[in-house]
Amino acid sequence: MYLEMIRSKVKKDIVIFLHGTPLRLYRVIPLILVFVILLSYNLHAEEKVLFLDSPTDSAIEKQKVELTCRFYGLDIDHIVVEKNKLSKPLFASLIQGKPGAIIITAEALSNLDKKDISSLFINEMNIKTNILIMGLTDSIGNNNLNSWSFASIEGADKLSDNEEDTFFRISDDETDVARELAGQEFPFKDERMHYFLLAKGSRAQTIMGIRRNGQFFPNFIRLTLAKNEIFFLMNMSSHEFVGKVELQQYSDRFIELAPLLMFLRYSLKDYAWHSIRDYANFTIDDSWLIEPYGFLSYSGLLTEMDKADFHTTIAFIPWNFNRSKPQVVSLFQKAPERFSISIHGNDHDHREFYLYKKLPNGVWPEEALNKQEEKIKQAIARMEQFSKKESIPYDKVMIFPHTIAPEMTLDLLKKYDYWATVNTNNIPLGEDTHQDIEFFMRAVTLQFSNFPSVRRFPAYSLLSFDIARELFLDNPLLLYGHHDYFKNGIKEFNKIATMIKQIQPKVKWHSLGSVAKHLYLERLREEGFYEIFSFSNNILLENVHQKGATFYIRKNELSWPPIKRLLVDNKSYPFEWQGNEILIKVFLLPGESVGIQIEHKNDLDLRTVSVAKNSLRIRALRMLSDFRDLIIARTSIGQAFINMHYKNILVIILSMFIIILFSFSIIAVLLFKKNNNES
Numbered sequence: 001m002y003l004e005m006i007r008s009k010v011k012k013d014i015v016i017f018l019h020g021t022p023l024r025l026y027r028v029i030p031l032i033l034v035f036v037i038l039l040s041y042n043l044h045a046e047e048k049v050l051f052l053d054s055p056t057d058s059a060i061e062k063q064k065v066e067l068t069c070r071f072y073g074l075d076i077d078h079i080v081v082e083k084n085k086l087s088k089p090l091f092a093s094l095i096q097g098k099p100g101a102i103i104i105t106a107e108a109l110s111n112l113d114k115k116d117i118s119s120l121f122i123n124e125m126n127i128k129t130n131i132l133i134m135g136l137t138d139s140i141g142n143n144n145l146n147s148w149s150f151a152s153i154e155g156a157d158k159l160s161d162n163e164e165d166t167f168f169r170i171s172d173d174e175t176d177v178a179r180e181l182a183g184q185e186f187p188f189k190d191e192r193m194h195y196f197l198l199a200k201g202s203r204a205q206t207i208m209g210i211r212r213n214g215q216f217f218p219n220f221i222r223l224t225l226a227k228n229e230i231f232f233l234m235n236m237s238s239h240e241f242v243g244k245v246e247l248q249q250y251s252d253r254f255i256e257l258a259p260l261l262m263f264l265r266y267s268l269k270d271y272a273w274h275s276i277r278d279y280a281n282f283t284i285d286d287s288w289l290i291e292p293y294g295f296l297s298y299s300g301l302l303t304e305m306d307k308a309d310f311h312t313t314i315a316f317i318p319w320n321f322n323r324s325k326p327q328v329v330s331l332f333q334k335a336p337e338r339f340s341i342s343i344h345g346n347d348h349d350h351r352e353f354y355l356y357k358k359l360p361n362g363v364w365p366e367e368a369l370n371k372q373e374e375k376i377k378q379a380i381a382r383m384e385q386f387s388k389k390e391s392i393p394y395d396k397v398m399i400f401p402h403t404i405a406p407e408m409t410l411d412l413l414k415k416y417d418y419w420a421t422v423n424t425n426n427i428p429l430g431e432d433t434h435q436d437i438e439f440f441m442r443a444v445t446l447q448f449s450n451f452p453s454v455r456r457f458p459a460y461s462l463l464s465f466d467i468a469r470e471l472f473l474d475n476p477l478l479l480y481g482h483h484d485y486f487k488n489g490i491k492e493f494n495k496i497a498t499m500i501k502q503i504q505p506k507v508k509w510h511s512l513g514s515v516a517k518h519l520y521l522e523r524l525r526e527e528g529f530y531e532i533f534s535f536s537n538n539i540l541l542e543n544v545h546q547k548g549a550t551f552y553i554r555k556n557e558l559s560w561p562p563i564k565r566l567l568v569d570n571k572s573y574p575f576e577w578q579g580n581e582i583l584i585k586v587f588l589l590p591g592e593s594v595g596i597q598i599e600h601k602n603d604l605d606l607r608t609v610s611v612a613k614n615s616l617r618i619r620a621l622r623m624l625s626d627f628r629d630l631i632i633a634r635t636s637i638g639q640a641f642i643n644m645h646y647k648n649i650l651v652i653i654l655s656m657f658i659i660i661l662f663s664f665s666i667i668a669v670l671l672f673k674k675n676n677n678e679s
């Protein structure tokens with residue numbers, strides 16, 4: 001029965017076009033449909049967005065509304081308003097469906113009878129719904145703006161084109177709408193930027209504006225009228241929102257979508273997809289448990305973590321499983337809330353999870369993939385031994401050495417029940433790095449092998465607005481560095497942790513394992529019922545609400561690898577299939593949580609997997625890396641080499657060879673002299 005219910009709730013957008021046909025006839029059929037759904041499943045309608053545009057609007061406005069509504073999982077009731085077609089009674093009938101928010105383009109608003117507007121917004125709005133008027137430019141006319149804003153806006157103007165640095169600045173004060181974006185500045189280049197001229201004594205609150213040359217020009221404001229709030233947004237689109245972009249372009253263009261995202265999240269609240277809290281993690285790659293590891297002092301870092309309140313995960317190379325020093329091990333045992341371990345490759349051989357080329361006949365070479373499979377199994381076996389020997393838990397989260405593996409390797413991670421993979425690029429090696437802008441709005445994707453692939457950022461390059469954007473979008477904020485990140489002192493990360501806390505005081509610093517277990521989105525469907533979209537096969541579902549609630553959990557699963565069983569709190573639990581998804585339902589009291597795990601069928605038998613370090617080549621490589629990080633890095637000449645050639649192991653080997661040769665020559669000369677003296 002609950003499957004029927006959830007099925008109806010996961011319905012597609014209801015889009016109603018009125019364009020070019022008798023209005024009333026068009027309304028009748030879809031409205032009946034809507035009401036049937038509402039009655040059968042007793043749904044609240046707050047999750048819908050009523051969107052009114054006009055046939056003369058540019059496609060960009062519609063694209064932006066569709067994109068942002070899709071991001072938040074909101075249904076759109078789309079009405080195209082032709083000249084003088086939208087009368088007051090019809091508008092009143094449209095809002096009978098109690099939309100959670102109303103978005104009207106400036107063009108569509110111009111098609112309304114001007115006299116009707118004030119009574120519509122104030123008198124006819126017998127429901128509490130926020131309204132956004134978007135796509136405004138100076139061509140709308142000062143009179144219109146003045147009357148629509150109840151004399152709070154005097155008019156509009158346009159910035160002159162020049163080369164001066166221009167930023168969109170989000171107000172510090174409107175944190176209920178701006179959330180983590182409050183106080184941030186986003187650089188932007190566009191010649192067509194319009195802004196509002198606010199009237200003297202205007203009641204408008206500025207959410208966002210343009211800062212140039214010490215001056216500030218509002219372009220996104222709100223007004224509170226009776227029960228409702230009306231938001232006014234100037235046109236700020238310079239691009240279309242279809243087509244593929246790269247990560248940097250997403251970062252540059254995010255600000256164009258930010259006002260709509262702020263408006264929707266603020267208006268729809270828990271009905272929009274969201275995470276239950278904001279997570280952050282700092283990962284240090286490569287280090288094994290020896291004090292110090294190059295510039296990393298574990299005890300020093302623990303002191304700083306206690307001061308600045310953050311958590312460090314070591315991306316641990318499984319090859320190092322049996323060489324940890326008790327002094328460092330005890331720190332991990334004593335402070336699990338500060339230190340954790342995830343998996344970093346297996347041998348950290350440069351090519352261990354590298355691209356395997358297709359054979360001339362177009363078939364993937366089984367051999368290359370088989371080798372990777374062995375390494376993925378060996379990594380687990382070694383980490384199990386490490387965990388048993390040192391009594392430190394580890395998380396089944398894979399950080400690939402150097403760069404993310406190709407997609408088929410992600411299949412293997414899924415097969416062996418890893419929880420997620422975290423890398424600088426979440427697009428597997430060999431795949432197109434151009435994706436829809438929506439793809440980049442989530443830090444986690446299931447697009448590749450249906451396995452959670454999460455994006456992380458180098459700690460040294462992250463700017464304040466990047467942090468704010470990621471947290472605002474409810475993405476886990478994952479940062480990383482190597483031991484040399486601390487070359488100027490062990491306090492190096494404290495300033496970033498402090499900046500993150502300023503942007504989101506409630507941020508939780510956790511292990512990558514805990515982040516993986518919270519890779520799910522939640523949305524309210526009706527009082528006491530939440531829908532969960534899970535990205536990981538291992539989640540910790542929490543009821544963070546004041547009342548007991550039923551959770552419908554959806555998890556995308558492909559037919560391969562087959563599911564062995566589903567566990568809820570370590571006990572087998574029934575589930576049902578719906579297309580490519582499995583569905584389960586659980587009830588949780590307030591504050592209660594439950595672990596949900598999906599196990600896949602595989603051939604892993606740890607008793608048969610060797611953990612031996614047989615390869616001389618790998619041993620030499622690891623020893624050279626140790627020499628680089630533990631000895632050379634701490635000399636200034638060595639550091640200069642490493643700064644230049646960190647990634648080029650050949651250059652390092654060569655330079656080390658020269659150093660060793662040089663040292664031997666000195667020793668030989670000294671011995672020769674000594675022998676000569678003695679003789």
Ligand SMILES: [Zn+2]
Nearest residue numbers: 285286401402
């Ligand atoms: Zn590494």
